[in-house]
């Protein structure tokens with residue numbers, strides 16, 4: 001079972017929820033797809049770390065073979081190539097590794113070279129397998145790293161928590177592709193509601209079963225709860241706004257290690273598992 | 285010698301376009317014949333790499349001088365492979381800027397801005 005945890009903006013409790021669900025589930029896998037700012041590992045402090053690099057393929061030109069025909073330049077939709085004074089320039093940062101230019105060069109002047117854009121670290125934290133994707137600073141797209149992360153976990157039988165990048169851009173779509181269920185985390189503020197509306201659109205678009213976790217709940221009227229009622233979205237859990245939880249979180253500790261919060265996250269996990277099982281029954 | 289200037293509209297009295305890569309037109313002026321033409325900037329509608337493609341268009345039109353309010357790093361990289369000189373435009377119309385250039389009132393553009401890539405999170 002694969003559960004994706006999303007939020008419209010960073011810092012709304014997405015990592016809190018995914019880390020603690022993985023920790024409470026035990027024998028689980030936590031995948032950090034927030035490749036620009038992976039911080040789940042700060043909580044798990046995994047050991048036995050194995051690192052592998054992720055590279056994309058970009059073209060290199062052999063100037064002796066290049067005829068200056070510009071077929072590659074005209075083809076590249078991303079404008080990653082320019083032909084200037086009989087010299088072909090390749091803009092590595094703009095190239096999307098589609099391989100098209102290499103295929104159509106009439107004189108085989110273009111070949112592939114690897115360009116490392118980041119890495120994947122895999123480690124163990126008690127019974128949780130922790131996998132983090134890290135995009136090197138300055139790189140444009142983390143999607144190739146997310147693809148690798150999901151490939152690694154595709155055959156995984158254990159419960160897998162996918163900590164998605166914030167927002168609702170294509171990198172998030174990539175992260176939820178294989179998910180059985182999406183957990184949307186939101187804070188009860190006007191901005192929180194706006195951000196939730198964006199990710200909600202996304203999960204609807206992909207037809208993913210989903211529910212909402214409201215973080216930083218205070219007594220009284222709740223903007224997110226109202227939004228969920230209006231849109232008939234299931235509220236899975238309300239995490240109270242408590243300084244104790246805030247302190248545990250900012251100390252980089254896992255909340256479910258404290259008696260007080262164990263119940264909260266284990267109930268949330270049960271609620272989600274029930275939802276997914278219900279989905280499987282109604283869809284088969 | 286040829287001068288290229290990004291333009292908002294096909295009009296010499298019109299303003300210089302604030303963007304280089306996304307300018308709808310370029311005005312290409314030949315200093316010997318004192319004649320010029322507006323050409324379309326096909327890069328304007330590119331989803332990405334507009335600066336690179338716009339630079340390619342300017343170079344393909346044999347410009348020796350570019351007068352522009354700003355220019356990105358990637359376009360500057362393209363121009364580095366050529367002899368082209370980049371001058372910073374002044375407020376005012378395209379013809380004002382041509383005059384300013386002829387009267388040595390323009391200075392070289394030295395700062396190239398980094399791209400805005402990835403802002404949309406692709």
Ligand code: SF4
Pocket residue numbers: 061065066067068069070071072073083088104105106107108109110
């Ligand atoms: S397609 Fe090949 S031969 Fe033609 S310009 Fe590109 S690299 Fe050179």
Ligand code: SF4
Pocket residue numbers: 058059075076077078079080081094095096097098099100101102
């Ligand atoms: S691989 Fe694709 S994106 Fe990269 S330069 Fe070639 S055509 Fe452009």
